[in-house]
Amino acid sequence: MKQIAGGVTAPKGYLAGGIACGIKKTGTPDLAIIASEVPAKAAAVFTKNKVQAAPIAISKQHLQNGEAQAIIVNSGNANACVGPIGDEIAVTMCQAAADYLNIAAEQVLVASTGVIGVPLPVEKIVTALSVHKDILSKQGSVAAATAIMTTDTFMKEVAVEFELEGTIVTIGGIAKGSGMIHPNMATMLGFITTDVAIEQPLLQKALSRACDLSFNRVTVDGDTSTNDSLFVLANGMAGNKIIDQVDKAYSQFVAALEYVCLELAKMLARDGEGATKFIEIQVNGAKNEHDAVTIAKSIATSSLVKTALFGEDANWGRILCAAGYSGVDFDPDQVSIALGDLLVYQNGVGIVFDEAKAKTILSQHDIVIRLEIGAGNAAATVWTCDFSYDYVKINGSYRT
């Protein structure tokens, strides 16, 4: 497997693009389309929030036959909590994309991100698509990745190619997300394209697992959004022997899909609102994977841990404290904690450590925190960022 350029347009048979249609007051790009030349198998993972935006309901309907050919996405407005008109708006978006591409509206998936509770001026999308006729291109992944950004500070795209039984298969992806990022899922949108040939149930299975190991393991602020959506299209144009069972080829595909999802997910944490640090929390020696993930997420969502990391303060007591209230049963006297390669707490006792060395480690942009729980052999890693003045600034005046 090797990383290549091109994002969602790297696999065979995909075009993409993005434009400004006027939903964002700033006039920056706010509308993206991704399209396959031919109908593709499609699968998705959505937010577990009880309050779900209208595009999710419509995309679920359009996924019922397991196929889709295009994705339309806007930023600047979440199309959430506006009543029944939200569904109509989402349908209108699909129809506009369908007319543009000359396909059926049911072949289009839809996603929105931005402010909640304000009706989306969908006529701006309809008008823009009737005016601009050259949105899509083979180089359009960057434009699409840019048009789905909200408070993101950089666009997020990745692509890989790998060999499957002698055939080159490609997977590409773009994502957005910066605040309101939390497991199950981040406030994020992720769109994956691939030219692999695969049965739809296996595509869904692969996406769900990849999502659990990637997007569901990053957190910025502990807030799970109403709009989170991760879509994958698989158009089969690579020409590989179709993956129709859980075999070696399936495993190879899943590994590549996981890689793409994880790279995108880590970019979300790295671009956390106001973030000055990228934090990797490794939990080893847990009784089982669920315990390891629970402890790691409890640390990753602690405001006290995150502000200490912003302040480059080796306050490991807060790390242990957050592990302690995670709800996982463990013996604190078996636990050890290291910041980078500096052991600060061992088997229940704080260690006298070199403060200068701690300062050097914590002054880096990328910081690894390692916990050994001493209860078993399971491990998990979670990614997050620190909590800075700018997070407060960005979120104190988002709506206005």
Place this chain on the structure above:
Amino acid sequence: MKQIAGGVTAPKGYLAGGIACGIKKTGTPDLAIIASEVPAKAAAVFTKNKVQAAPIAISKQHLQNGEAQAIIVNSGNANACVGPIGDEIAVTMCQAAADYLNIAAEQVLVASTGVIGVPLPVEKIVTALSVHKDILSKQGSVAAATAIMTTDTFMKEVAVEFELEGTIVTIGGIAKGSGMIHPNMATMLGFITTDVAIEQPLLQKALSRACDLSFNRVTVDGDTSTNDSLFVLANGMAGNKIIDQVDKAYSQFVAALEYVCLELAKMLARDGEGATKFIEIQVNGAKNEHDAVTIAKSIATSSLVKTALFGEDANWGRILCAAGYSGVDFDPDQVSIALGDLLVYQNGVGIVFDEAKAKTILSQHDIVIRLEIGAGNAAATVWTCDFSYDYVKINGSYRT
């Protein structure tokens, strides 16, 4: 029932005081003692964190006979996560207080608050108590309340008196807590004294219920500490007929105890680290109390809601979103949300509201958020504060 002056020394037979013994680098008061003239029934509630500070283990031992006569507390050091020496230090603190008061060490409860993982220089406490012979007084509640502060910006004390079958009974309390405040319990210490005569099992029952309705319903940052302790001493000196069953007198006592705990708890939220707003979240119409509390706490701990309130931004979408990921099953189309008396969301649809009026409401220091869930008749209220630049500042450099 009426509120009176005097804090923990308001009830008959209690003395208190606080001094600086040199644990805090700043030289501000860091040692408090509360003592009853006679042995008292004693009860306690402790943190549910898996990692617990040494004073908790020792206080639990000393509570085994249901009695205590004094409480010793230091600030500036949590005596947590330092290994077996922590227990020795907590015992030494009890012994020092016992020697000072000429009682048995087993009659002393102990609590600590401050930095985790650094051995507490207990010799400073022993020396201070051998030098200062006039710490305790009938006016000493303020000094004690001041000496237990860490990042608190004001001392927290309250007292009430009420009539129980013709006898005046008094309850007083002091508390500390500002950051690392979260239900079960806050990073807080609370000490309640009363002259009521009551059997110990009923005292424990009353305290547990009062704690659930007060300290367990405030949150500052979602971090549950290793040191949270709430103690109550009841020395019986009011001379009432002893409360030995769940009857009217018991209910009157519980109501007064709840009042004292709730007043102290609200002071914690009001003094939340960096807080510029005091937020009351009322959830009505839930299926049951547990659902109502869960929804209210999910909103109260949302960083996005709290930063929006800091920014005085009427971003009700974040409030609904936080309710949605609380884990409670409800129908968003039955929900209404009001900021103060301004309805902003009704039965699933955002309402066009007067932004100027919203701004006026959100510019107040005290803000009430009301949700109607439309699923039943249960209600709950939770208190919190906003999330400001200063929270980040205070917690970015706490240890150093």
